[in-house]
Amino acid sequence: MKRFLIGLLLIAPPAFAQSDGQWVVEQSTLTYHMSHPMHQVDGVSRAAKGKGICHAGQCDFLVAAPVKSFDSGDTNRDLHMIEATRGAQFPMVVVRVRMPQSEIGFATIFADLEVQFAGQTAHYAHVPFQRTARGDRLTITGTVPAACTDFKIDRPSFLTVPIKNEIPVRVEIIWRPM
Amino acid sequence: MKQIAAMVALALAALALTIANPAVLPAQAPTAMLSGKITDGLGKAISNAKVTLKDLATGESAEAQCNTDGAYTFVNLAPGDYEVSVSTDALGAKAAKVKLEAGQQQTLDLTLAPASQEPLPNAPAPATQEPSLGDLGFTPQQTQSDAKLQAMLERRTEMLKIHQRLGLIAAAPMAAALIIGPMAKAKGKNGQPITEPSSANLDFHAALGGTAAALYYTSAYYAIFAPKVPGTTKHGAIRMHEALSFIHGPGMILTPALGIMAYKQENAGEKVHGLASAHGAVAWVTAGAYGASIVAVSWPIHWKLWEK
Numbered sequence: 001m002k003r004f005l006i007g008l009l010l011i012a013p014p015a016f017a018q019s020d021g022q023w024v025v026e027q028s029t030l031t032y033h034m035s036h037p038m039h040q041v042d043g044v045s046r047a048a049k050g051k052g053i054c055h056a057g058q059c060d061f062l063v064a065a066p067v068k069s070f071d072s073g074d075t076n077r078d079l080h081m082i083e084a085t086r087g088a089q090f091p092m093v094v095v096r097v098r099m100p101q102s103e104i105g106f107a108t109i110f111a112d113l114e115v116q117f118a119g120q121t122a123h124y125a126h127v128p129f130q131r132t133a134r135g136d137r138l139t140i141t142g143t144v145p146a147a148c149t150d151f152k153i154d155r156p157s158f159l160t161v162p163i164k165n166e167i168p169v170r171v172e173i174i175w176r177p178m
Numbered sequence: 179m180k181q182i183a184a185m186v187a188l189a190l191a192a193l194a195l196t197i198a199n200p201a202v203l204p205a206q207a208p209t210a211m212l213s214g215k216i217t218d219g220l221g222k223a224i225s226n227a228k229v230t231l232k233d234l235a236t237g238e239s240a241e242a243q244c245n246t247d248g249a250y251t252f253v254n255l256a257p258g259d260y261e262v263s264v265s266t267d268a269l270g271a272k273a274a275k276v277k278l279e280a281g282q283q284q285t286l287d288l289t290l291a292p293a294s295q296e297p298l299p300n301a302p303a304p305a306t307q308e309p310s311l312g313d314l315g316f317t318p319q320q321t322q323s324d325a326k327l328q329a330m331l332e333r334r335t336e337m338l339k340i341h342q343r344l345g346l347i348a349a350a351p352m353a354a355a356l357i358i359g360p361m362a363k364a365k366g367k368n369g370q371p372i373t374e375p376s377s378a379n380l381d382f383h384a385a386l387g388g389t390a391a392a393l394y395y396t397s398a399y400y401a402i403f404a405p406k407v408p409g410t411t412k413h414g415a416i417r418m419h420e421a422l423s424f425i426h427g428p429g430m431i432l433t434p435a436l437g438i439m440a441y442k443q444e445n446a447g448e449k450v451h452g453l454a455s456a457h458g459a460v461a462w463v464t465a466g467a468y469g470a471s472i473v474a475v476s477w478p479i480h481w482k483l484w485e486k
Contacts (some may be wrong), residue, residue, distance in 0.1 A: 038476060049316065051309035062309040066320045074414030076338075076475070079407055083331035088324045094311065098218065112222050125222075159342070159476060 022178040025050035035164040043072035122150040210278035214286040223248030341400035348393035355386035422471035429464025
């Protein structure tokens with residue numbers, strides 16, 4: 001009986017990770033943080049959508065959000081950000097992740113991200129994400145250490161002073177099985 | 179006995195070298211060495227991939243298995259032309275040619291793109307597909323590139339930058355005109371003529387007011403005629419900034435008009451009277467609204483004075 005319980009405990013948490021399947025984003029919050037000597041701004045998007053496909057021990061995840069969907073609380077600043085990030089020409093920010101299916105079972109997932117934004121592609125290796133499971137839902141939270149230079153973005157300026165190069169993006173995504 | 183032991187040890191060492199990792203192709207001395215790393219499109223090491231090295235001159239081939247870091251090594255190779263190939267079930271195959279020189283240690287890294295990005299000729303269809311943007315259900319309006327809109331946004335930003343700079347510059351002569359305003363009188367309060375420098379002050383005040391007005395109107399032009407982005411609902415500090423312009427805008431028309439009237443009355447030796455006497459008060463209200471409109475968009479919004 002004891003052996004059975006131990007076996008069950010070992011199998012149960014990553015059980016979802018052991019079988020082929022598909023996942024979709026149920027809810028998402030992406031928040032970029034922008035620093036300027038006079039302003040600390042957070043731009044939030046809740047419009048991200050995503051899908052994950054796990055097959056033969058490998059998982060591919062895709063998450064995308066319209067650049068226009070980020071709201072920093074001021075229309076003028078948002079339009080300036082869209083302009084600076086070439087958001088009309090490249091309207092989507094797209095993140096791709098490929099990882100072994102076994103890794104999804106861990107509480108901390110280290111993911112290699114491919115991010116397409118502003119017409120450029122940047123790679124971020126070994127980015128830690130926290131994973132929590134509630135029922136069949138999975139919540140993934142973490143921060144992508146993005147920077148303007150990664151995407152060849154001319155830093156937006158205010159009162160002739162540009163923002164800081166770092167624009168970390170906080171990610172909180174709830175996945176549900178399809 | 180010692181000789182036999184030594185020979186057995188040597189044979190075992192050679193066997194271990196062959197079995198372990200570095201693959202060996204028979205060669206005459208001096209030899210070359212080839213090593214490298216196999217990664218996927220994201221730069222992640224592919225462990226346990228099988229790498230094949232083919233001698234293009236002899237047709238002989240050798241195999242090596244990548245370690246957990248995706249690294250492979252072939253040692254004791256004859257100089258010449260080789261083909262290195264690697265294949266995995268998930269990411270397909272890749273091959274590259276390499277020329278090895280005697281005594282050289284050459285490195286050749288290979289990157290395997292996902293099968294969907296780099297299809298192999300006659301390869302079977304993959305068992306599963308990577309998710310694509312089309313799977314996510316965004317509307318074409320959301321995903322479609324709009325170069326015209328991008329150009330409009332760039333023009334808008336350019337014009338608003340000019341608006342911002344001229345607006346800030348205009349604040350300086352405006353403030354100076356306000357400060358010297360009380361001194362800009364040809365006559366004292368009771369109608370007595372006052373000293374000559376005050377007449378100079380009057381002219382200086384008029385010049386400052388004129389400069390502020392010119393900068394203000396130019397700045398306003400760039401804001402008013404900056405392209406409007408269709409479908410945008412304004413919110414945030416910009417609304418307060420614009421609302422205040424309904425005070426300082428008319429104020430910047432009225433203030434100079436009343437100022438000219440006051441200037442003429444002063445120069446005619448009259449005490450400023452009638453509508454012209456409101457010049458100072460209107461100027462202060464205008465400048466106040468103007469200052470507030472600058473603060474509205476530049477106040478450090480993260481400074482929360484009510485929180486320590």
